[in-house]
Amino acid sequence: MTETLFERYVLVTGGAGFIGSHFLEYLVTKYPNYHFTCIDKLNYVSSYSTKFLDSLTSLPNFKFIKRDLALELEFLKQLLVFNFNTNRITEVINFAAESSVDISFDDPLYVISNNILSTANLLECFRLVKLANPEETFNFLHVSTDEVYGDEGIQSDESASLRPTNPYSASKASLDMIINSYKCSWKLPISIVRPNNVYGPRQYPNKLVPAAINRLFSGKPVRIHGSGSNLRCYLHVHDLVRALELVWKSPNKGQVFNVGNGDEILNVALVEKICKLYFKDEPFELQKHVEFVEDRKYNDMRYSMSCEKIGELGWSPRIRLEDGLSEMIEMQRG
Ligand SMILES: NC(=O)c1ccc[n+]([C@@H]2O[C@H](COP(=O)([O-])OP(=O)(O)OC[C@H]3O[C@@H](n4cnc5c(N)ncnc54)[C@H](O)[C@@H]3O)[C@@H](O)[C@H]2O)c1
Numbered sequence: 187m188t189e190t191l192f193e194r195y196v197l198v199t200g201g202a203g204f205i206g207s208h209f210l211e212y213l214v215t216k217y218p219n220y221h222f223t224c225i226d227k228l229n230y231v232s233s234y235s236t237k238f239l240d241s242l243t244s245l246p247n248f249k250f251i252k253r254d255l256a257l258e259l260e261f262l263k264q265l266l267v268f269n270f271n272t273n274r275i276t277e278v279i280n281f282a283a284e285s286s287v288d289i290s291f292d293d294p295l296y297v298i299s300n301n302i303l304s305t306a307n308l309l310e311c312f313r314l315v316k317l318a319n320p321e322e323t324f325n326f327l328h329v330s331t332d333e334v335y336g337d338e339g340i341q342s343d344e345s346a347s348l349r350p351t352n353p354y355s356a357s358k359a360s361l362d363m364i365i366n367s368y369k370c371s372w373k374l375p376i377s378i379v380r381p382n383n384v385y386g387p388r389q390y391p392n393k394l395v396p397a398a399i400n401r402l403f404s405g406k407p408v409r410i411h412g413s414g415s416n417l418r419c420y421l422h423v424h425d426l427v428r429a430l431e432l433v434w435k436s437p438n439k440g441q442v443f444n445v446g447n448g449d450e451i452l453n454v455a456l457v458e459k460i461c462k463l464y465f466k467d468e469p470f471e472l473q474k475h476v477e478f479v480e481d482r483k484y485n486d487m488r489y490s491m492s493c494e495k496i497g498e499l500g501w502s503p504r505i506r507l508e509d510g511l512s513e514m515i516e517m518q519r520g
């Protein structure tokens with residue numbers, strides 16, 4: 187059987203998780219002339235399975251590989267560098283990370299080593315394959331986070347200093363700096379996207395939105411860290427995927443983009459909003475459905491980003507928080 191040739195070969199890492207699986211679902215079918223390879227070690231967020239990718243596994247332009255990027259540099263070199271003429275992967279979109287702040291308080295060394303090594307191994311392969319094939323056009327899109335700016339309260343544009351406060355965000359800020367060193371030293375085309383909080387179907391319930399919804403359906407009080415007075419902005423995963431596609435396809439490579447909607451909401455107000463959508467027209471007493479528990483070791487008060495740059499690419503959020511939350515709740519109600 188003749189080998190099907192595709193226009194482009196794209197590696198998506200961490201694609202079995204929350205955001206990555208929505209990204210793949212959207213792009214694998216939208217770009218049938220591109221081939222997508224997903225590498226993921228499969229952790230707890232997908233129940234150690236590819237369940238979020240089931241709609242893709244039979245498609246001719248999709249392939250899944252179970253590997254741990256932090257531990258398998260030699261495998262990555264074989265895939266990306268030594269066998270470039272066979273695999274021809276010139277595009278990398280990197281979601282892979284332990285994404286939980288709470289886990290980074292419990293096991294900081296694991297989160298730091300996993301997040302830094304997985305992306306550093308990818309960057310090293312990207313550097314080597316670019317050096318070996320200078321005539322080829324390469325593209326690397328790294329998904330960072332607004333947490334790298336810390337919570338100094340000043341509105342951060344993409345040139346702002348990085349002042350992370352927890353081991354997770356410090357691992358992500360470290361990667362942004364390592365990426366910058368690769369761009370300065372080897373002129374590599376690596377773009378970075380820094381989203382604010384993302385929510386939507388499939389998100390693992392150690393994050394506030396799915397945790398609150400699950401607790402209500404289980405008849406248990408929603409656990410609110412500290413006083414609940416921390417502020418976050420919430421972006422629907424489908425809105426983020428559209429922004430990622432715009433950056434990925436932009437001819438202006440190597441840029442940093444903040445992606446957010448600027449609508450800050452208090453944690454306790456978010457939980458109240460979820461309760462109202464859950465109880466619908468029934469009267470409820472918020473105090474009966476929440477419990478205030480011990481706060482994080484350090485809980486960023488807010489992240490304030492300016493997002494004009496992504497707007498210049500024509501992006502703006504479309505899904506209102508109420509609508510996105512309502513859809514998640516009604517999906518769970520069945
Ligand atoms: N969820 C958010 O609110 C949010 C906001 C801003 C940025 N981000 C960033 O977006 C990316 C995706 O976030 P998410 O919420 O989808 O995360 P997630 O935890 O749902 O999924 C992450 C995926 O990466 C995989 N992974 C982790 N380490 C790996 C390794 N060493 N090798 C191979 N696979 C590995 C996991 O198995 C998992 O499938 C992360 O880089 C995160 O830092 C997330």
Ligand SMILES: C[C@H]1O[C@H](OP(=O)(O)OP(=O)(O)OC[C@H]2O[C@@H](n3ccc(=O)[nH]c3=O)[C@H](O)[C@@H]2O)[C@H](O)[C@@H](O)C1=O
Nearest residue numbers: 285286287331332382383393394397409410411416453
């Ligand atoms: C941009 C980052 O967003 C996510 O990190 P963050 O810690 O902001 O998200 P969480 O949903 O874990 O927490 C948000 C907010 O709610 C509090 N909280 C959380 C869970 C719970 O059960 N009760 C709570 O009160 C928590 O203390 C926070 O103040 C994302 O996880 C990350 O990858 C990002 O990059």
